[in-house]
Amino acid sequence: MRVIAHRFPTSGPSDVSGLAGLLDAGELRAQDILAVIGKTEGNGGVNDFTRELAMRALGDLLTPQLGCAPEDIEDRVVLSFSGGTEGVVSPHLLVLARTGEALAAPGEKKRLAVATGYTRAFEPWEVGYRPMIEETARVVRELMQQLGIDDPADVHLVQIKGAIPTVDEEQRTEAEAEGRPLRCDMVGSRAASALGVALALDEAPADRIGDRAVCHDWSLYSTRASVSAKPGLPRSEITLFANSAWWEGDLIIEHGVMRDIIDLDAIRGVLARLGLEAPGQLAPEQTERLVGIFAKSDADPRNAIRGRRHTMWTDADISDMRYSRCVVSALLAGLTGETAVYVSTRAEHHGPLGGGPVAIIARVP
Template sequence: MQVHAQRFYTAGPSDIAGLEAAVADGTIPPDRIVAIIGKTEGNGGTNDFTRELATVALAQLFARHTGETRAEIEDRVVLSFSGGTEGVTAPHMLVLWQSGEALAEPAADKRLAMAVGYTRAFSAAETGYSAMVEETARVVRELMAQARIEAPEDVHLVQVKGAIPAYAPEEADAAIAAGRPLRSDMVHSRGASALGVGVALGEVDAARVTDDAICRDWSLHSGVASTSAKPGLQRSEIVLFGNSRWWDGDLRIAHGVMQDIIDLPAIRGVLDALDLPCPDGQLAPESGDRLIGVFAKSDADYRHRIRGRRHTMITDDDISDMRYSRCVVAAQLAGVTGETAIYVSTRAEHHGPPGGGPVAMIARCA
């Protein structure tokens, strides 16, 4: 089995011309695509409809080439888009597909492996609570086994689109009356999903993940989770990436954890792990061409400090702190790699230490 990946730069949220051409000429088989992950130029908030525009355009593409309905496509392909391309970030999408069969014997070198799956449907009363953590952890473990990734340390990125099921007003009233208010929101969905990843991979002690700890105890976090959330989504969508000796191909993945949003050594550590050193400060073009995907989480530190010095990202009413932090992390990554097709998702509840967050990269082997 082999993972293939191709990046397309887009002229707008609904621009699928590059992928359409690749499907039409046979370069990319649409029935083998398992995930499309991208950045659109919206605000990244609840009312960011650029993500839906991209998803609709892709659903129409699949309908033309495979005859699948949108529901069938969403059962087979994870379409994960993050809004917000502030600063140097180039709107783009990374298309991932698979080919071949599993190796009969393990290879000498590990190569990129991936698996896609879904949680069961959640109720609004479960979202953001321990039930969501436990179900996310269950699916992550299943995907790890499905991808034949033998050790948790070989998992380097778990991309989650967290569920936020709709609820009726009377459901909210009943929950409040019972002393268990609904957490069917983006914050708690992201936080519970990230903790689920951490529990599955042994990064987080499951016994410490109580309902009260979710989005409160920031000492609990995952170094490989990258979760966002989608209002109206009934079940969470999960894409797991790692390295395995049971997969073929020329791609590998590595990750690190930024301690804050100016942690360049963490970024360089990921590049070193992929044999992409940059002694002159930025990757040489021939090395940069090997980079296929760059992913990170960002957040403005809620303590209003970076390395002891005050920042004003949260207190500046003119610009959202989400947009500030995305812009800073994307600029750091672009400056080192020379690549602006950077996937930076903001809000990092239980993603790395407060004010920091995971960073992962996929590259072709030398």
């Protein structure tokens, strides 16, 4: 079994011509596609409809070949999009597929392995609380088992589209009357899902990861979660990336964690572990080895970076999300020479407060 990956630039959110060309040429089968992850040029907020447009275009392309109804496409392929391509970020799609047969025995070298899965549907009062944390952890562990992963250290990225089920006014009133305020929003979904990854990967003590920790105990976090959340989504969709001896191919993945959004050394460390070192920007032949670049970013809520005040949270003209995405994307592009980077905000319990995880997929030389 091996992962094959194709990255396509897009001329707009609905541009799926690159993928369509591969499918038409018979170089890729729709049945083998596991996930499509991409950046679209919207605002990255709740009203960013470029993500929906991209998903609709992919559904129109893939459903005839998969033989399923458009509304069932996300049961077959994980479609995960992040809006916001500020600065140098180039809109793109990363298509991940699986091909080949399972190995009869583990190989000498570990190679990229990818698995996708879904949590059960959540009730609105479960989002942001222990049930969501535990269910996320359960699915992450299940995906590790599918890939033959025994050591959590072999997991380098857990990409999640977090659930935000629809809440009616009666449910909201009942929850508040019971003294359990609803966290059924983007913040609660991102935070609890990230802590679920931390629980599954033994990144924090299990007895400390509970309801009270969510968005309060910032010492608890995952260095490998990357969660966006979608209003109206009843369940979470999870894509796990690891290096496994049971998989072959020419792709590997590594990760690191930035202590803040100007942490160049963390990015250089990830590149070094991939065998990509340079005194400045990577050379063109090194850049060509890069397949996927992922990061989480956040404007530090303490309003300072390394002791200096920042104004990302107090600027009434530009969202803090757009600031932090732009900064981290520029660092990644400047070091790697690649502008097709996937940077998502915000980062509750994703790395230390004000920082965030970084993961990079590359081809082996």
